[in-house]
Amino acid sequence: MKKFTMSFLAVASLAFLNIDEAKAQSNHTVKEGESLYKIGQQYGVAVQSLKEMNERNSNLIMVGEVLQIPESISEAEKDLLARLVRAEAQGEPYAGKVAVATVVLNRVQHTDFPDTITEVIQEVTPSGHYAFTPYMNGEINKPADAESKAAVNEALAFDGQGQGSIFFYNPQTATNHWNATRTETITIGKHVFSK
Template sequence: MTFLPLNDADAASVHTVKEGDSLYKIGQTYGVSVLSLKSINQLKSSTIYPGQELKLPEKITDEEFDLLARLVHAEAKGEPYAGKVAVATVVLNRVDHPDFPNTIKDVIYAKDSGYYAFTPVANGQIDLPADEESKKAVKEALAFRGQGNGSLFFYNPKTATSGYVATREVTVKIGNHVFAK
């Protein structure tokens, strides 16, 4: 799935910049990345002006957003907000990486050696509704898509059963989770 429209006809809609807007704020509002906003509007910097019209790139579907928010809620319940953003970022990084499926749904439901990649899929927690903080974390991850440390994995060292993830390069530790690439 690509998130950068190929031409003007592919742009979903337009946002007219208001006083106090930033590319990050616009990205969070519409669930699109700052990088794709800059790309589609051919911006060389992050400077925008009130009254300026910005084309909006394609965003993920409502179903994908809900699924990702439910995964974040199930995987990072009780973790700091930054950890929730990082969990969503791992899924988005996998979508963008050639070694993983290219849709949010396919990444979340992927199996490796017969096991689901994410525990909440296996134990049914993925079916529980997401809380508002998890939804907010997904919006932030979408806005900053492509600008993180490239994390493709996360695990809790106290509960992880696979030694493979522990061999990966650690990118950040947040709460009880270790993120790696």
């Protein structure tokens, strides 16, 4: 029984060490030249979430200060979103890739769409089509490139600060032009974004 107790205590101690390690990974010490936006990009979290978690009303941070980093989306969802960005915005400027990722994030927050990134990307529309062509044609299964991954982190950091785009399309290749009836927010590259 004594051996069992000692073994249990050793395992429990390791578990507590892992919990402390996880907490340590959720902190960030501010370095020279950093901003909340840069830190948000690094961790893939919204600046607004950083401000809320650290009880801030402004964007002011000080070198050496320790910030708590809120939980972000899962690595699996980041990867899925980055693969969608690569498939939808390949050949588009970087800003267009950020905007595509932002559309998905905006849909997650919008009452007319599903509540998770995965559900938004896999959504089947009332007409029976997938909301995103790359999910239907298999392009989403190709790995994301570094620029698409960076665009996802930037969109996550920017979350909640855009123009509210929930749609995008390429007017040169679209077969259904109902998007043209929506309120246009911005055009980047060949994509028109709207809400």
